[in-house]
Amino acid sequence: MTRVLVVEDDPQLVRALRINLQARKFEVESATDGGTALRLAATRTPDVIVLDLGLPDMDGIDVIKAVRQTGRVPILVLSARHTSEDKIRALDAGADDYVTKPFSVDELLARLRAAVRRSESPEPSEETVLVTTEDFTVDLVAKKVRRDGRDVRLTPTEWHLLEILITHPGRLISQRQLLLEVWGPTYGDKANYLRVYMAQLRRKLEADPSHPRYLITEPGMGYRFEG
Template sequence: MTRVLVVEDDPQLVRALVINLKARTFDVDAATDGASALRIAGESTPDAVLLDLGLPDMDGIDVLHALRVWTQVPVLVVSARRTSEEKVAALDAGADDYITKPFSMDELLARLRAATRRTAAAVPGEGSLTVRTEDFTIDLLAKKVQRQGRDVRLTPTEWHLLEVLIRNRGRLVGQKQLLQEVWGPAYGTQTNYLRVYMAQLRRKLESDPSHPRHLITAPGMGYRFEG
């Protein structure tokens, strides 16, 4: 059974989340502050964490940093903070998703299920070296892409960008992280590079580049690969 750690200091919201999660056969632990969250995470090894940022003893970003020292468990931030800067900061700190309050319980549960499915599917092996979608096939080992039976040529930078997204398949990757991994530490603010290269990848891979199914933009936050 999937175990979820809810980190939230609002008792009513904790109660609603616990009831809804248990009704869908999740095991649930709850923490009302950052210190308790880190202690429980170390003891119970949850399969996913729902993390509020406004905790009474420490900022949720600090909790996220502490978790990422030793675990890659999916962390979904659930916060009233709405600015792009705050969302980007959480994603750069290692969050897998960001949900703003107030939220639809159905949407939150769907995102939680998606995050835990991705983790369960992320088993290393030969199969993970090939990505197949309805539109194209990517052989990561051979660095080859085929679309409709034909080879697609990608530049080294396009390859690097695509590989980072696939390595985080289904997970939103922040703009700063992408820029630093692909272009280097000095390029953390050059978001125009991402727009240009993502447009190029969509033209080469997507059947309808103006309505992409696989190379998805989260405006002001980052990008993710679905497929």
């Protein structure tokens, strides 16, 4: 049974989450503050953490950082903070996904199940050399992409961007992280660069670039590759 640690100081919301999660066969534990959350995360080894950022004793970002010092348990942020800056801070600290309040229970459950699945499926190791989808293949060693039996010409920047996403399948990578890794520290706020290059990649790789199947945008947060 999947064990969920809910870190939230609103008792009504905790009760609602507990009812919905237990009805779907999740085991639920809860904490109302960051200190208790860190103790339970260390001693009870949850399979996934659902975390509010506005806790009474410490900021949720600090909880994420502390958890990340010792493990890779998936962390799904559930917060009323909805600005891009808040989302990027959480993702850069190590959160795996971000859902804003008010939220759909069905969406939250879908995101939670996806986070658990990703944690159970190991990311490609250094020995992984070929990533295959229904529409294209990516050779990580030769740095080549093939689609419909033909090589796809990518610029070095397009390749670097694709490589980061495709070697972290299913993981949401923040805009800021992509900008820093691909373009460097002076481009951390140049989100327009990402939009341009992601559009180019989709034109080259997606069957329907306006409705991408593989290169997914999470508005205001970042991008993910779904294989």
